[in-house]
Amino acid sequence: MSKRVIDKTELPDLIGRLMESNRVYAPVRQNDMTSFKLLTAAEQADFNLSNTTLSPKSLMLPQSEWLFDFTLDKAKKETSFLSEIPHDYSPRFVFGIRPCDAKAFQLLDLNFHSPQYRDPWWVNRRQTTTLVGLGCNNPCTTCFCTSVGNGPFAADGLDVLITDLGDELLLEALTHKGFELLAQTGVGAEASAATLEAALAIHHRAKQAIKSEVPTERLKDRSLIDLFNADFWEEVQFACINCGVCTFVCPTCWCFDIQDEVSKNSGVRLRNWDACMFPLFTLHGSGHNPRAQKLQRVRQRFMHKLKYFVDKYDNGVACVGCGRCVQQCPVNIDIRWVFQLMNGLAD
Amino acid sequence: MENPYFPYPVRIDSVAVETEDRNLKTFKLVFEKPEHQGKFVHRAGQFAELSIAGKGEIPIGIASSPTEKGYLLFTVNKVGLVTTALHRMVAGDIIGVRGPLGNCYPWDKLEGMNVVIIGGGFAFTTLRASIVYMLHPGNRSRFGDITVIYGARTPGMLLYKEELTAWERRDDILVHITVDATDNPDWKYNVGFVPTITQEKAPSAKDSYVIVCGPPVMIKFTLPILSELGYPPERIIMSLEMRMKCGIGMCGRCNIGTEYVCKDGPVFTLAQLSQMVAEY
Numbered sequence: 135m136s137k138r139v140i141d142k143t144e145l146p147d148l149i150g151r152l153m154e155s156n157r158v159y160a161p162v163r164q165n166d167m168t169s170f171k172l173l174t175a176a177e178q179a180d181f182n183l184s185n186t187t188l189s190p191k192s193l194m195l196p197q198s199e200w201l202f203d204f205t206l207d208k209a210k211k212e213t214s215f216l217s218e219i220p221h222d223y224s225p226r227f228v229f230g231i232r233p234c235d236a237k238a239f240q241l242l243d244l245n246f247h248s249p250q251y252r253d254p255w256w257v258n259r260r261q262t263t264t265l266v267g268l269g270c271n272n273p274c275t276t277c278f279c280t281s282v283g284n285g286p287f288a289a290d291g292l293d294v295l296i297t298d299l300g301d302e303l304l305l306e307a308l309t310h311k312g313f314e315l316l317a318q319t320g321v322g323a324e325a326s327a328a329t330l331e332a333a334l335a336i337h338h339r340a341k342q343a344i345k346s347e348v349p350t351e352r353l354k355d356r357s358l359i360d361l362f363n364a365d366f367w368e369e370v371q372f373a374c375i376n377c378g379v380c381t382f383v384c385p386t387c388w389c390f391d392i393q394d395e396v397s398k399n400s401g402v403r404l405r406n407w408d409a410c411m412f413p414l415f416t417l418h419g420s421g422h423n424p425r426a427q428k429l430q431r432v433r434q435r436f437m438h439k440l441k442y443f444v445d446k447y448d449n450g451v452a453c454v455g456c457g458r459c460v461q462q463c464p465v466n467i468d469i470r471w472v473f474q475l476m477n478g479l480a481d
Numbered sequence: 482m483e484n485p486y487f488p489y490p491v492r493i494d495s496v497a498v499e500t501e502d503r504n505l506k507t508f509k510l511v512f513e514k515p516e517h518q519g520k521f522v523h524r525a526g527q528f529a530e531l532s533i534a535g536k537g538e539i540p541i542g543i544a545s546s547p548t549e550k551g552y553l554l555f556t557v558n559k560v561g562l563v564t565t566a567l568h569r570m571v572a573g574d575i576i577g578v579r580g581p582l583g584n585c586y587p588w589d590k591l592e593g594m595n596v597v598i599i600g601g602g603f604a605f606t607t608l609r610a611s612i613v614y615m616l617h618p619g620n621r622s623r624f625g626d627i628t629v630i631y632g633a634r635t636p637g638m639l640l641y642k643e644e645l646t647a648w649e650r651r652d653d654i655l656v657h658i659t660v661d662a663t664d665n666p667d668w669k670y671n672v673g674f675v676p677t678i679t680q681e682k683a684p685s686a687k688d689s690y691v692i693v694c695g696p697p698v699m700i701k702f703t704l705p706i707l708s709e710l711g712y713p714p715e716r717i718i719m720s721l722e723m724r725m726k727c728g729i730g731m732c733g734r735c736n737i738g739t740e741y742v743c744k745d746g747p748v749f750t751l752a753q754l755s756q757m758v759a760e761y
Contacts, residue, residue: 201486204534214534214575215490215513250744251485251729358738362758389733392486392726396535403534408734415734416724419539419560424723424737424761434760438736446739 136307139329140322145303148321150176152227159193160229161186170228181230181298184274185456189385190235193228194242194259195407201255202403206396216403223258227315230268234279234454236291238385239265241454244447245388264311267292271340276457278346278470283450286340297333304333348473350451353444356478361441362433366475371432373465374411380459380467381409386439386452389415410434436472485729488532488577489517491553495572499556501637505603506568507544507556510578521581523547524588525610526720526748529580530728531555531567539563540725540743543581544606546613548620553578556606556640582728583747586611586692586718595625597684599703601632601675601695605640607720608694612648621653628684632659632675632699636668657682676702686711692718704751714752721747721761737761 140148152158153173160179162171169188173179202216239260246256269287270277279285289295293312297304304325307313325333381387391408394401408415411432416425425431443452453469460468491510499505512518523529523543530538539561545554559568570576586607596615600608608631615624629648633639639658649656659671659678671678675695684691691712693703700719707717723735723742730744738758740746749757 206535214577216488216532216534216577218484218487245731248730251731252483253731254484254486359756359758362738362760388731390726390731392538392732394533394535394537401535403537405732408732410733418722418724419564430760434736437738438733442736442739 136313136316137325137330138305138316138322139299139302139325140305142298142301142303144321145181146176146179148319149173149179149227149229151319157222157224157226158229159190159226170231179229181268184270184272185232185234185277185458187458187462188383189238189456189458190228190231191238191242191385191388193226193263194239194256195246195388195390198404198406199255200402200404201392203400204403205400207399219402221255221258223262226259226263227266228263229266230296231265231292232270232456233267233286233288233290233292233295234277234284234456235385236265236267237279237284237288237454238291238456240291241386241443241449241452242388244449264293264315265291266294266296266305266312266315268296268298269337269340271298271336273340273344274457274461276346276460277344277455278348278457279455280341280344281346281348281350282453282455284454285337286344287337297336299329299332299336302329304329346455346457346470348455348470349477350440350473352477353440353451354448356441356476358441358445361476362437364475367429367433370436370467370472370475371429374428374432374467375465376411376428376431377464378409378411379462379464380469381411381435382407383458383462385454385456385458387435410438432467436469436476439469440473440476486579486727488530488538488579489521490514490575491578493570493572493574493576494552496570499640500603501635504559505556505640506559507554507640508567508570510553510555510576511551512578513575518551521553521578523581524585525614526585526607527581527583528607528728528747529553529555529578529582530725531557531563532577532579533563533566533570534575534577536563536566538577538579538726538728539567540582540722540728542607542610542720542747544609546610546617548614548617556603556609558603579728583743584745586720586748587690587750591690592623593625595628595685595687595689597628597630597689597691599630599675599679599691599693599695601699602634602638603640604694604696604720605631608692609641609644611692612654613644616648616651616654625688627654628682629654629656630659630675630679630682630684631656632661632671632673632678632695634661636660636663636665674702675699676706679703680706680709683710686716690716690718692720694720714755715750717751719749719751719754721749723747723761 246253730741
C-alpha cells in the first residue's frame, strides 16, 4: 500500500475526493505570481510550475493572523480580558509542495516547537497537515538544495513523495500520515519493480541537473566573532536597499511582530510577518537601536541563516536552497556568493 | 496545550509614583484568577510581558521578590505607547501578565557567597527583587555579606526610597546610596557617580559575585573598576534589555548572535558577553 502508481489524469479526481471533507491546498497561478492556495476546485491546482513565487510558509505561519480578541467595553464583566480566537484545525492536505519547502518546515519546528515552549498555532497546523510533495524533475538554475542537505526528491518532512513518470505518477508513502492517505483513498495500483527503477533514474537525473553548488563544510568551525567582524559585509550590503523581499519569499524566514488593533469597543491581538531588514524591528523605546545600520541588518540575516542557526541547533544551515531570494532580489545579492564568503572559499 | 502567548488577567491593586519627575511608577498587580497565581512562579532576575488590551505588550523586569506572596510589583518608566497607556491607568483597571520569562540571576551559584549589587537609575527593579529575596529570614543565612551600591541623578530620582532607608539601618546589609549631584543640605549619603563610589567603597572580590544593572555609561565605567578589584568575568553578572515581542525566543528580534535575550537571557555573565558578538 506504500507505493502506488496512478495515471496522471487521476490526480484531480483524487484531490476532488479529498476536498469533499477536507481542506486541500496546492500551487495556484494568479497572473505572474504563484503560491499555495486553498482550492475551491481541483482544476485550480497547477503542478506544471517550478518553485512557487511565494514559499508555502503561510500555510503554517499566516502572513497576518488574529490570535486573541477582547472587548474594551467597561460595562462588560470581561472587559480587557484576552481570549484565544478558535482556529480550524481539521485535517488539511497540501499537494505539490517541493522537498525544499517541506524541509523548511522541519527547520522551523526547531524554533516554534522547542523543549521549553510550543507555539500552539504552528504546532497544531503542523500536526493536522499532510504534505504530499512533488519532486523536481527539472530544477531551476537557481536551485542549490543538494549542497544544503536536501535534494530534488529528498523525503525529509514529506508524508508522501510524488514522482512524475511522464503519463503516470508514483506516490510513495513516507510517514504514518502518508500511509493513511494512500490507504484511505485506495488510489492506483501497486508499483512494479520496473516503475520504481524508472523513478530512481529520474531522481538521479534531477540531482545531476542541479549545477549550482555552495560550500558549507567550514561554517560550523569558523569563529563566530571573526565572521561577524569580517570585512566582506561591507561589500555584501553595499547595494542592498533593505526592501525585505528576500525575507518575504524565504521559506525559512519566520520573524514576526505582535500588534493590537482596535475598532470602536473591541479589538484583536494579531501577529504579522516581520523582517530583520527593517530598522523598526529592533528599535528600543529609548531610541537606541542595536541594528541601526544597514550593514548590521544585512549581516544579521546571513549570519542567522549560515552561522547562528548552525551553532545553536547543530542541524545545518537555515537555508534549503530554493533560490527564491536569488531570483527576487532587485539588486542581485546572491546568497550563494555569501555562502562562499562565509565558508571562506571565495576568490 | 498551554498557550505561552496568553496573558493572565491581573487587576491593578495600587499605583505608586516613585520619582520626582513622575516618570516612574510602581504597579502592584493581583491575579484575577487564583489558578493563574499558582502557575506564575518566578525567581529574582526574571521578567514578564505586561499586556494592555488594545495597546500591546512590554517586557518589564519583575520588581517583587518570590518571597512576597499574593501580588507582583513592576516599576515602569514612561517611554512609549504601552508604558504611557499604563501610566494613565488606575487601581481597579485590568491588564495582563505573561510569564515569568527569561532566566534569573544564578542563585545556585550565589549561595554561600558574598553578593555585591550595583545599580543605577531605574535599572534597580530586579535588583530590589534580589535584595528582598536575600534579606528574607528564610534566605539570609544562605548568603555571605550583602553590599549594595545604588545611585540616581538626584535624591528625588531614587526608587524605593523608604525601603532604601530601612535597609540602610540594618546590620545585615551594607547600603551605599549615592546621587550624581544635589543641592539639598540635608542629604546625608554619598555624592558621586556609581563608578566613583564603587572605587571608593571597594567591595572585596573575595568569594564574591557582583550584579551590575544600569545605564550603558555607568556599566562602561564600572566594569574596569570591578576588574581592578579582582572580580573575574565569570562573577560579574549583568542583565540586558532588547526590543521584544514574543518573550519566548520565537519572534526573532532580540538576538545577540546565537542568544535570544528573552529566553537565553536576559542575565549573562561578563565572561559570556565577551564570547558574544558586540551588537546590543
